[in-house]
Amino acid sequence: MAKRQVMFTFPPEKIKDPLIFHLGVKFNLLPNIRQADISEAKGWVMLELEGEEKDIEAGIAWLESKGIRVDPVTGDIIEG
Amino acid sequence: MSHATTLRCRKCGREYPLKPLNLCDFCLSPLEVNYDYKAMAAAVSRDKLAAGPPGMYRYRELLPIESDPVDIGTGFTPLTKADNLGRELGLDNLYVKNDGLNPTFSFKDRVVSVAATKAVEFGFNAIACASTGNLAASVAAHAARANLKAYVFVPADVEAGKLVGAAVYNPVLLTVDGSYDDVNRLCRQLTDKFKWGFININLRPYYAEGSKTLGYEVAEQLGWRAPDCIVAPAASGLLFTRIWKGLEELAMLGLIDSVDTHMFVTQAAGSSPIVNAFNAGSMHVNPVIPETIVKSIAIGNPADGYYALRVARQTGGGGCSVTDEEALAGVRLLAQTEGIFAEAAGGVVIGSLKKLAAAGSIKRDQLTVAFITGAGPRTQEILTDIVRPLAVKPTVASVEELLNVSA
Numbered sequence: 155m156a157k158r159q160v161m162f163t164f165p166p167e168k169i170k171d172p173l174i175f176h177l178g179v180k181f182n183l184l185p186n187i188r189q190a191d192i193s194e195a196k197g198w199v200m201l202e203l204e205g206e207e208k209d210i211e212a213g214i215a216w217l218e219s220k221g222i223r224v225d226p227v228t229g230d231i232i233e234g
Numbered sequence: 235m236s237h238a239t240t241l242r243c244r245k246c247g248r249e250y251p252l253k254p255l256n257l258c259d260f261c262l263s264p265l266e267v268n269y270d271y272k273a274m275a276a277a278v279s280r281d282k283l284a285a286g287p288p289g290m291y292r293y294r295e296l297l298p299i300e301s302d303p304v305d306i307g308t309g310f311t312p313l314t315k316a317d318n319l320g321r322e323l324g325l326d327n328l329y330v331k332n333d334g335l336n337p338t339f340s341f342k343d344r345v346v347s348v349a350a351t352k353a354v355e356f357g358f359n360a361i362a363c364a365s366t367g368n369l370a371a372s373v374a375a376h377a378a379r380a381n382l383k384a385y386v387f388v389p390a391d392v393e394a395g396k397l398v399g400a401a402v403y404n405p406v407l408l409t410v411d412g413s414y415d416d417v418n419r420l421c422r423q424l425t426d427k428f429k430w431g432f433i434n435i436n437l438r439p440y441y442a443e444g445s446k447t448l449g450y451e452v453a454e455q456l457g458w459r460a461p462d463c464i465v466a467p468a469a470s471g472l473l474f475t476r477i478w479k480g481l482e483e484l485a486m487l488g489l490i491d492s493v494d495t496h497m498f499v500t501q502a503a504g505s506s507p508i509v510n511a512f513n514a515g516s517m518h519v520n521p522v523i524p525e526t527i528v529k530s531i532a533i534g535n536p537a538d539g540y541y542a543l544r545v546a547r548q549t550g551g552g553g554c555s556v557t558d559e560e561a562l563a564g565v566r567l568l569a570q571t572e573g574i575f576a577e578a579a580g581g582v583v584i585g586s587l588k589k590l591a592a593a594g595s596i597k598r599d600q601l602t603v604a605f606i607t608g609a610g611p612r613t614q615e616i617l618t619d620i621v622r623p624l625a626v627k628p629t630v631a632s633v634e635e636l637l638n639v640s641a
Binding site: 159163188189191196198200202223225226227228229230231232233234 | 245256257260261262263342363364365366367368369387389414417418419421422432434435469470518520521529530531532533534535536537538539579
């Protein structure tokens, strides 16, 4: 099993969708939320995903296809 | 022995041993080095620091290293009173900290030096980074000095010419067939798999501490005082927060009076998530996709963005962004008034300083320091259109005629 720490940023129109639940069920991933800030105008969630590496990849790709931005919690590694 | 005691979570305060770790296991926030400031205060004084070597390791007692540093001659770069530039901008008390005069031409030598020293202490035999510019060169140079292997990852579409400044030190250069996001993801996975000191991942808390020396130096060079205003660029936001931390530590150690410096964070408009958040009155930094020629600070998802934002707010400072054109104009203005050739990020600082002074955010009499964090020659291709030589024949008459002057 692999673990990945990520941050999801939700556009306002997606805030009401239960996407993290679907992500867990559809890709057999265990989402473990550590920090979040959600209001009617914005939403971000920092969490750890646990599951098979290929399922994590597929789940993130699926979430991105739904309009959710997915970033590593470490921020960008490539520096100038 | 250093005075470092633990790594501590910047958000929830949980503590961890001084190991190659960068994230709090509990809240996934970044870790920073925690010190025994009482012991540190007993070990330092203005006189002792001033008697130290003319480089960043005069502040060794304030850094988290236990062994002889991997030092290529970094630090104590000039702090220049910039009267010509000040006249242009309406500032009577302006200084420029020219950190492009480090061995590999950027402030990265400060951070990489500390990280490379820790890599040796932790028993790593290789250090690694992902970069196309300043960081790559500094990592490769420090690896050469420390007899470590260096792995430098770059996206495959980067022109070979950009890599000369790193390649000269003979690192293992790897071009990754993928996007910037792919390179980011790969590097995080490699950190889990290999026993490498990844310079801004598992060594990041130590790497960060090197930036504090910029704050220390400026205070010492000003005769042991903090400036009224600081204008500095932000990419990941780390440098910006650590300049502030450096000043606060000096005050805590009784080496300077209490700090009342206003911190102004500057970014290129095409990659300004921190400034955007400041202007929006938000404490959340929304990631962006960078679109700017100012590559050395083009980070869309800044790891320390929140903390940089917090420093700008808490200090009564501000945020300012400039277009690429304004940044290039800033590079030219600094060169043509003070004789300092900065990289484009320096142009962002000078362009922002101009706006901040014009808006009255920085007052004429305030002691202001503008931070130039990299030198211009590495990316001089962004300015080639300024080369417009006048053609003359090899005769005195031809010169006289063209310039309309006579002896």
